[in-house]
Each structure stands twice: as structure tokens, then as C-alpha cells.
Amino acid sequence: MKQPHVFIILIGYTILFNSCEKTTQRETAMADSTSVVSDPLPSWNETATKQKIINFVTEVTTEGNSKFVPAEERIATFDNDGTLWCEQPMYFEVVYSLEATTKIAQKTPALLRKPELKALASGDMKTFMKSGEKGILEAVAISHTAMGIDEFNKSATAWLDTARHKRFNRKYEELTYKPMVELLRYLRVNQFKTYIVSGGSSMFIRTFSDEAYDIPPEQVVGTLFKGDFTQKDSAYNVVLKPEVFHLDDNVGKPIAIYQFIGRKPILAFGNSDGDLQMLQWTSTNTRPNLSLILHHTDSIREYAYDRKSHIGKLDKALTEGQKKGWVIVDMKEDFGKVFSYE
Amino acid sequence: MKQPHVFIILIGYTILFNSCEKTTQRETAMADSTSVVSDPLPSWNETATKQKIINFVTEVTTEGNSKFVPAEERIATFDNDGTLWCEQPMYFEVVYSLEATTKIAQKTPALLRKPELKALASGDMKTFMKSGEKGILEAVAISHTAMGIDEFNKSATAWLDTARHKRFNRKYEELTYKPMVELLRYLRVNQFKTYIVSGGSSMFIRTFSDEAYDIPPEQVVGTLFKGDFTQKDSAYNVVLKPEVFHLDDNVGKPIAIYQFIGRKPILAFGNSDGDLQMLQWTSTNTRPNLSLILHHTDSIREYAYDRKSHIGKLDKALTEGQKKGWVIVDMKEDFGKVFSYE
DSSP: OOOHHHHHHHHOSHHHHSOOOOOOHHHHHHHHHOOTTSOSOTTBOSSHHHHHHHHHHHHHHSTTSTTOOOGGGOEEEEOOBTTTBOOOSSOHHHHHHHHHHHHHHHTOHHHHTSHHHHHHHTTOHHHHHTTHHHHHHHHHHHHHSSSOHHHHHHHHHHHHHHOEETTTTEEGGGGBBHHHHHHHHHHHHTTOEEEEEEEEEHHHHHTTHHHHHSOOGGGEEEEEEEEEEEEETTEEEEEEEEEEEEOOSTTHHHHHIIIIIOSOOSEEEEOSGGGHHHHHHHHTOSSOOEEEEEEEEOTTTSOEEOTTOSTTOOSHHHHHHHHHTOEEEEHHHHBSOSBTTO | OOOHHHHHHHHOTHHHHSOOOOOOHHHHHHHHHOOTTSOSOTTBOSSHHHHHHHHHHHHHHSTTSTTOOOGGGOEEEEOOBTTTBOOOSSOHHHHHHHHHHHHHHHTOHHHHTSHHHHHHHTTOHHHHHHTHHHHHHHHHHHHHSSSOHHHHHHHHHHHHHHOEETTTTEEGGGGBBHHHHHHHHHHHHTTOEEEEEEEEEHHHHHTTHHHHHSOOGGGEEEEEEEEEEEEETTEEEEEEEEEEEEOOSTTHHHHHIIIIIOSOOSEEEEOSGGGHHHHHHHHTOSSOOEEEEEEEEOTTTSOEEOTTOSTTOOSHHHHHHHHHTOEEEEHHHHBSOSBTTO
8 A cells, every 4th residue: 555645536535534434454455456437246246236225325425415424324234144144044153052052061060950951961952952942042141151251252263263054064254145245345435334233142243243244343233141240359350141131133123223323224234024123213214224135035055035934034024125115135136146255 | 635645644554544433524634733743632731640641542552562452452431421521510411301301290290290200390409309319310211211312312402502500601511621522532543442431321422422522422332221112103213211221330331331342441531439340340451451530629620529429429449540550630730721611
């Protein structure tokens, strides 16, 4: 980067002198090596969907345009599971939790007294699964709480570095959607502030969001456990308890955006009924706004599922999105590539 | 700004290519018009305190220095009442709440059935104050909840635009501390991300934090009420309920920083025992860190209070800060100016 003024002319002065979020070296390099005519979304097919996204971003960022939105109000919120990365056949965080809790239970006699955890520890998944959602939530809580953040991070990071998705035989971080990562970057280059607003836990997502999406920990809003502030000698720690403080799904999403971010998004992107209220709320922003749904239609390259799926059920939101003219992204038609390794 | 490359050379390349927070035009102009030798903290006296702050910022931002901290980890958290603006003789937000609730109660028969609210509505403060903290919290809840955010913002903003502090005969926003506003700006120019972490409500602080401190809504962490997502015809709203969701004081501060920001600060600044746990937690960051306390010692220009004060009590934190070598800012000695109108 020897001629920074050339870079500035390329991407416009505004990015320097307004609110700007983390513009990483990668993004800077991208903005630098491309020109006005280059394609900011190369992994998207040339469909109407892509054009709608580009038109929206162009309109809200063009001063003088009737749809112009000041940079500081360009808040964009993205669901994570099924929107930024794959969520089938099971949420990846749940896969992690079951594996981590298996190991914890194996060496914790008190936990082995519970039949469902004893089954989990011995690999008897059939018995464990009979405990249903309750058992899964219990495993998630055990794997996320009663330990320092360093211990949690170490465990989750080690898992992400080694575990592999059975069908794709890839590490989970490789299963982020390339077109979505491009979209996040395109928005940031246009001075959007990009947030994850996920039903998954903030703690888990923060272990990889910076690397996977260039989204820093402070822009991750997820499900939260209650915390305790502990002191041991002169060491102070925040340690989480196995009690949910905030469930970031359905109505929890707009409520958390209001409480933690304090601004209504102008762009929201989800893929399931759990995102419906975030999309509804965004669609009532008095500023120009865009609500988008990723519709999983590609059983060859990824998965095809919607109204009847147990994971990532998309029924009410699809009906409402179609009715209201939200952008329904058809993975099969609109994604040129799905994963970056393709 | 006709020669942006000159600006870049002045403030260094790094600010462009790393995580950068809102760098406002004001800050840019400041960085542009000043040179390396100019004073980033002109309203601070030339004391050891000022030098400690400048040394810390210089060390953590100088690459190659053993205390260097990467830009993305430069999180700074500031208490608001008594740290960024005056809090005497009563928290300004409480003054607002009592006035707003008086008006609401006067036109709401159901509320007038409660003796303490009837007293408040009729201006009988003596009777109202007998209800103690419970009555005050009730008034805060009534003035903050059961209305849309637009209605709340309109009411709070109108009050801030007109109400005056009795002793100083100034609008409350004029009672922000000039040296602290300079410090916030100095930190941001050095790529710190500045947050407010306050016992006051996020909603109230967000109505003025951008204007007063250049801190946007999404960097305000405060006390939160529970939320409801409501639908009326095709209008969707988040409406708060009169139930506390998160009390952002004492242990609530480090817990909220952990949950909402997800990083441990390297700098924290408070003024009362309510900030103690935030300062303790920050002081155990494995990165170089600085904990600071504003000690109100100036009865002439502001107020002098500490160990026995009802509002802003500074007792345990003062003892611990002195013992641990935290920076105790002495308002009388260290502040050249207190308010910007001086």
C-alpha cells in the first residue's frame, strides 16, 4: 500500500471521514485492487436477486438519492445458522456441545447420575435423544457454563480446528457460505456495520466470527447465559451459570437488537421462522430497508429444506416474505458458489 | 480536506487499515490541524496524572513496544454519571424521570391511586421521598416503559433541550466534563473503541451520547428493562416493560461487558463504588491495562464528595485504587477546566 491517496480516490472520501467499522486489510486490498466496474459479489449468479441487493446498497449509499441513509444508520443484522453457514443435519454448536458434554460427563460422577447424561457419556445416543430438547439444552448449558471464558474458548477452538462435518468431510468453518461472506464485506465497504444476531450463543460464535466473517466479538448478539462475578484471591472472573439470560430467537431477536444495539437495522437477513420477527421489525424501519431470506433449495451442493424441516424450519417467514416482497434468495439459482472450497 | 494523503501521513497509516471506530469529522479535523507536538488533552493540567494517561496510550499504541496492544483489543469503558458528566445533587436521569412521571401521573387516574405517585403528581416531594428508593425506581420505570422508543426519545430530548441544572443554571448536556470528552476523543484517535458502561438506562443515555461524547447508541451499555415485541395491524414495535432485565451497576458492569461486548477492556474509568468490579476486572486483563477513578475534590467548580456521599459514594474503590496504584484523578488538581463553557 504505497499510494494511499489512490486507494482513497478509488473508494471515495466518505469511508474515511464517517463512522467506519473494522475495515480489514482483506477488505482494503479488495477495494484497492478492484475498480468501480468490478463485481463486489462474484460468487452470486447474475440474477434479479443480486441486482436487487446491489440496487439497494447503491441507493442508500448515494448522497442525493431519495433513499440515501446516513452511514451511522446502516446497521445490517444477519442470522448465523443456515444464513451465514450450514446448519444441517444439526446446528454445529449442538454437535460441539454434545461432544464436549460427553467428555465432561465422563469425568464428572455427579453428572453421570442423570440417566440422559450417563447415556450420552457412554455413546448411547438413542437413549440420550429420548430426553429430547431438554436433554440437548442441558448438554449445551454444561458445555458453556461453570468455566472461565479462556477454558471455553480453548475447548471450542480446538473442536473447530479438528472436527469435521460428516457429509462434506470439511471443517465446520469451511462451511460458511462464500456469497454471504462476500455480501458482508460488500456492506462493510459501503459503511454498513454488520452484526450477527443468532439463536446460537454469543460465546460460541465469538470464537470464530472474526476469522470467518470479519465480525468482531462486540458485533455478535446471541443467546446469553446469566453471569456471576467471582473473586478468588486477586483473580476476578465472569463465570456463566446454566441459566438462560436471553434467548435470542423469534421475538428475542428484535428485542435484543433494540436493547444491545439501540438502532433498528436497515437490512436483515435470515433463513428460518426464528428470524421472522427480526425481518418484520426491520421492514418497518422508516428508512429504506431490505429484508432477505435465504431459501435452501440446493440438495446437490448443500441441502433443500423449508416448511417441514425440524432444523431451520422456514414456513411462516416464507409465506410472509413472498407476500410482502422481501428478497427470497434461492440458493440453487442465486448462489454461483456455495462454499469457498468448491 | 483537499489533500487526504497529507492527513494520512499526519495521523499514520494504521488508522486507515485497522479496526476503526467512528472517527468523526470533529476528530479528523483535530488530528489534521494538530501535529505530533500539540496537546491532545488541553483541558488537563500538566500533572503526573495526565502524564500517566499519555504514557499508557503511547505505549499500547506503539508497535514494537513491549506493551503494544493490537487495535481491535483496545476497548475502553467509561461510567457516565459522575465520570463523564456531573451527577449531583441527584442523577440527572432521575430528575428527568420524576418530572416525566409527574406529567404522566397527572393524566393517568390509575397511577394517582398510588399514594406516592399522587404526592409526586401534586408536587408534594416530601411525601413522595418517604417512599425512598422504591418510589424513585417506580418513577424511573413509569417514565421509561410502556411507550414506543420514539415517544421516549422525544420526551427525553425535549427535556434535555430545556431543563436546567439549578446550581449552574446550565442545560444538563453542558455539564459534561471537558477533560473527559477530550480523553474519549484522544483514545478514539488512537484507535480505542470507547464504550459507556453506566448504571443509568441505555435508552436515556442513547438520546444524547452521540452528541455529547461522539459515542453511538451501539456503544452504550446501561441498565435495561425487559422488552416485548408487539404487533398492531402491520406495525411492529419493541416496547419495554417496567421490569428490570439487567441492572448495570457493581457486578452487573463486568458481567454486561462480558455478555454484550465480549472483550475485557484495557482501560476502565469510573468514579464510585458502583464501578469497582469493572475496574477490578479490567485490572486483571493479561494485556497492559489502566484503571482510573475520578475523585470529586472540587467544591468550587463542581462538588467535593467521596466516602460518605449518598450519590456517587466512593469508598471501597478509593481504598482499593490507592492500594493497587490505579490512577486517581483529582478533579481540583488535574482538571484545568471542568466544563466547556468555563
